[in-house]
Amino acid sequence: MKLYYKPGACSLAPHIVACEADLPVELVAVDLARKTLGDGSDYAAVNPNGYVPALDIGDGPVLTEASVVVQYLADRKPGSGLMPAAGTTERYRAQQWLAFVSTELHKQFSPLFKPNTPDATKEIQREILARRFAFVDDALADRTFLTGEGFTAADAYLFTVLRWADAMRLDMTAFPNIARFMAAVQARPAVRRALEAEGLA
Ligand SMILES: N[C@@H](CCC(=O)N[C@@H](CS)C(=O)NCC(=O)O)C(=O)O
Numbered sequence: 001m002k003l004y005y006k007p008g009a010c011s012l013a014p015h016i017v018a019c020e021a022d023l024p025v026e027l028v029a030v031d032l033a034r035k036t037l038g039d040g041s042d043y044a045a046v047n048p049n050g051y052v053p054a055l056d057i058g059d060g061p062v063l064t065e066a067s068v069v070v071q072y073l074a075d076r077k078p079g080s081g082l083m084p085a086a087g088t089t090e091r092y093r094a095q096q097w098l099a100f101v102s103t104e105l106h107k108q109f110s111p112l113f114k115p116n117t118p119d120a121t122k123e124i125q126r127e128i129l130a131r132r133f134a135f136v137d138d139a140l141a142d143r144t145f146l147t148g149e150g151f152t153a154a155d156a157y158l159f160t161v162l163r164w165a166d167a168m169r170l171d172m173t174a175f176p177n178i179a180r181f182m183a184a185v186q187a188r189p190a191v192r193r194a195l196e197a198e199g200l201a
Contacts, residue, residue: 001018001023001024001025001026001055001056001057001058002025002026002027002028002055002056003015003018003025003026003027003028003053003054003055003056004028004030004043004046004047004052004053004054004055004056004062005027005028005029005030005052005053005198006029006030006032006052007029007198007199007200008163008164008198008200009032009052009053010052010053010066010106010157010160010161011052011053011066012156012160012163012194012195012198012200013053013066013069013070013153013156013157013159013160013161014053014055014066014069014070014073014156015027015053015194015197015198016156016159016160016190016191016194017070017073017074017082017153017156018073018194019190019191019193019194019197020080020082020151020156020188020190020191021073021074021076021077021080021082022077022190023073023076023077025055025073027197027198030043030052031043032050032051032052035050046062047062047064049064051064053066053069054069055069055072055073057072065102066102066106066157067095067098067099067101067102067157070082070083070098070153070154070156070157071083071095071098071153073153074152074153081150081151081152082151082152082153082156083152083153084147084152090147093147094146094147094152094153094154097146097147097152097154097158098153098154098157100132101154101157101158101161102157104132105129105132105136105158105161105162106157106161108125108128108129108132109125109129109161109164109168111125112125112126112164112168113164113168126170129165129170130170130174133165133172133174133175133178134174134175136158136175136177136178137174137175137176137177137178138177140177140178140180140181141177144180144181144184145181145184145185146158151185151188155181155185156185156191158181159181159182159185159186159191162178162181162182163182
């Protein structure tokens, strides 16, 4: 499998899951500004939407959408606990968190990265994010990870997205459970391997 990625972008989530599951995944860096690969070829030929992550699974077009790519990888190692078994209530709980991270966090961050987003819009996004952070912080009050004591693909995605708060200079002091969560995830050997491979450690 080949994972198209950019260091620190949302593609870090599937990278972490691959490391946690000990799956052999070849990393392929994408220049997102130019939409090219290292050899100068057009990334649109890989993913017409031009974004990462994209996973070449050797069976048709690349698999895209971070919340789905992490599940595909987790399901390659069913015993890993990275995703509960399909059809169980636990699976839907983990999927609920994946959808939340994707739509309520990841995509609320996105306008903050764009230089042409008006300041007023950025302020609205920061307010939305602060409300969502409060919800996550409450959820983490009595548990180490989103669904309990076991680390799942949803935690990999949450960790990936919350790392951006520092870069965006968001004030996270009101969210001590998030700070504890970030430290717990960062301390995992597989997560450290993924961060090091992306030059982020
Ligand atoms: N819908 C996609 C969005 C992925 C996405 O926003 N990727 C960002 C990096 S975190 C990206 O590649 N942005 C560059 C672009 O959209 O041109 C998903 O859920 O995976």
